[in-house]
Amino acid sequence: MRVREVRTDRLGAVSGEVWVDLTRHPYVEGETAWVPVREGFAFDREIPERHAYAGRGYFMLGDVAVVRGDRPAEKEVAGIVRFRHPRGVLWIESLDGVTRTPVTEILWGSAGEVCHREEGYTYYLDPGRVMFAQGNRDEKMRMARLVRESPAGARVADMFAGIGYFAIPMAGSGAKVHAMEINPVACAYLERNIAANGLAGRVQVSCGDCRVHLSGTYDRVVMGHFDAVTMLPAVFSHVHGRSVIHVHSIGDVSGTIQDLAEGAGFSPSINVHKVKKYRPHEWHIVQDVTLS
Incomplete structure (x- = not known):
């Protein structure tokens, strides 16, 4: 198949060009699209004809x-x-x-090590050494949207920051983020990714146990760990009556959250949000807990 190399952000601009073969779909790889070219027009290279993939998920x-x-x-x-x-x-x-x-x-x-691009942000990581929450893409963008819809300059705690997949989109959306990570390799990538995205002034990094590093008061707390509910008591002394806590879990643990929040003197409003199927009959859940 004869193709021209086009940046993905220009696909719309070239779609009406006379040289584009509309009977075939472009092949997208990262930020590059290989656009099929009609017979008789100049092309950049030839690539094998591509067919729909029906194999193992990856x-x-x-x-x-x-x-x-x-x-x-x-x-x-x-x-x-x-x-x-x-x-x-x-x-x-x-x-x-x-x-x-x-x-x-x-x-x-x-x-x-790889350089991965997602929703306009750059992430360096070695997937053999650190975790990347690829399946949580919609949830990462939801957190960024909630930040954009909140008052400017909100202070956010990301208690299990990894390489920055929640912290960086939230900081890019205007939050002041305190990102905590216990894995030293992931923490090093976190700091590198913050710099790579030009967000050094918006993200404070603490390497170590998040329960020790929590400080001050947060408007929003992201607890992106399946055991988050067991660490929830450490959060209550660092939130206020309008804070929102996002508690990740496998299955619905809103009853436990309700009891813990009330025991700490808060009246919680809990919204249960499904992220993705984790295994048969089990869901990755986020409980959005609004305190009062």
């Missing part, structure tokens, strides 16, 4: 294909390689311990 972090769940068969890995041509295919078996360190295996090619 996602791209930079130029590395990442697979979760059961270990994929060799033919499934080969299918990903043929379709996406990644630098490598990395299987993440699980996340280990309080630092959420990935247990991984490189199934094809090589892995290591």
Whole structure:
């Protein structure tokens, strides 16, 4: 297939050009789109004809294909390689311990550090060493939207910041973010990503146990960890009567949150928000807890 290289932000501008082959779809890779070219017009390169992918689920972090769940068969890995041509295919078996360190295996090619772009932000990470919350994309953007809809300069605590996938979009939307992370490798990437996105003046980083580093009073608290409810008591001395706490969990724990908040002297209003299916019959839930 003959194609021209076009930045994705110019796809709309070139869609009506006479050289565009409208019978085929562009192939998008990061911020680059390879737009099919009609016969007789100049082109930049030829790429293999692409067909709809119907194989094992995966996602791209930079130029590395990442697979979760059961270990994929060799033919499934080969299918990903043929379709996406990644630098490598990395299987993440699980996340280990309080630092959420990935247990991984490189199934094809090589892995290591990548540069990943998402919603206009840049993230450096090594997916073999640190967690990236790829499946929470809509939730990350929801947090950014809530910040934009809040009073300017709101102070936000991100208690399990990782490499910055919540902290950076919130800071980019106008919040003053206190980002805490216990994994030293992730914390180093967090600091690097804050600088890469030009947000050094909007994000304060604390490396270590978030329960120790909480300080002052926050307008919003993001608790992006499935065991968040067990750490909720540490939060109540750092919020006020209009603060909002976003408590992540597997399954609905709003009853426990209600009891803990009332025990701390607050009257909570809890809205349960489904993020994604975690496993059969279980959901990744976020409880939006508005205090009064």
